[in-house]
Amino acid sequence: MEDVLRPLYQERTSQQNTLGVISVEKREQITPFTEDFDTILLVIVSEAEEPVFVKHYLYENGKAALYVVTEAQLKEWLLLGNNRRFIEWLYHGKTLFDRNEYIHELKQEMREFPFYGRKMKMSIEFSKLIRRYTDGKAFFNSGHYLDAYNHVMHSLHHLARLAVIENGFYPEVTVWQQIKQIEPEIYKLYEELLTSDENLQKRLELLFLASEFLIHSRTESGAAHLLSILKEKEGWTFQELLHHTEIQHYAVDLGIMLEYLIEKSFIKVLAVKTKGQGIYHRYYQAK
Structure with a gap:
């Protein structure tokens, strides 16, 4: 297969602009992995x-x-x-061309983690996590249990990804497989939310209680990036923080995050x- 498709990328490998080429084959058991392409x-x-240019091709029977x-x-x-x-493609793909070991070093960074911006991530x-958890709790207190359930599911996913990063790994698409090995208590919460025989209200009530501790125990590490920026000077206005180059990556949830950290x-x-x-x-000032 590689020989058949070689003409698609071979010319690009001679261009100095090309840093690397990766090939990803469809996995029989996980066809969405390659978006149903072979x-x-x-x-x-x-x-x-x-930034992104895409072309689709037909070849032989693929x-x-x-x-x-x-x-x-x-x-x-x-x-x-x-x-x-x-x-995922970058992580699991086969390297076909690698200029000055660019792909090798990039994969190494992903495997070793931390790579650049770990605290920011x-x-x-x-x-x-705080946005979803707070909104979920508000829906729960208002009796909107299905909306609360949706937000809690998302908050658990962000908690899982945060735990994976905190443990020095890069969160993959199959994050629950990772978290089952790394942080079984978070996986257990997720499992109980999905499979418990309790009614939805009771399941959510128990989960909020358990999540509160898990979130609080990760607050210092989860907010480390923001807190380090706050320590750069005596006090910040919200507008100053909002326009900080690095904080812009999570500016949409900055307000709710600040209120949680104040509380x-x-x-x-x-x-x-x-x-x-x-x-x-x-x-705002870091304590």
Whole structure:
């Protein structure tokens, strides 16, 4: 198969812009792994007009997809974890071309983890966890149990990914298989939510109680990136934090994350006078 598809990428390997080429074959038992294509060819380039360029091909009795992805786009996906299929392809794919061991070193970083931005990645997962957990609890308290269930499922997934990262591994698409080995107590919560004989209200009630401890025990590590930025100066306005280059990756959940950290005494609120009588600016400071 590799020989048949060689013409699709061979010309690119002679271009200095090409950093590496990876091939991914369809797994019989997991056809969605390659989006139902028989072969995926992933070409990583240093720069291009478009961050992602895709072409589909037919060959013999199969079909192939060629993805040309810039290094910057790939690094963003690795950091944010918002395109896990590509990350899986990179992790499990076969290297066909590797300029100056670029692919080898990238895979090594993923296996050894931490790679660049590990603390930031933990804060991204933690902020999503707090958002889902808080919203889920609000729905539960309002009696909207199905909506609460949906948010709790998502919050457990973010908790699992956070635990995987904290243990020095890169979270894969099959994160529950990872977490079963690494943090069985989180896996047990997930299992109980799905399979318990208790009614939905009781299941959620018990899960919120158990999750509270697990989330609190990971607050310091999950919020480490944000707390380290807060320590850079005496006090920050929300707007200053919102526009910080690194915090922008989880800015959408920054407000709820700050309130949680204030409630748990990781962050202190400073009241700074304004021109208005009895009105104060709200500044944030790491304790």
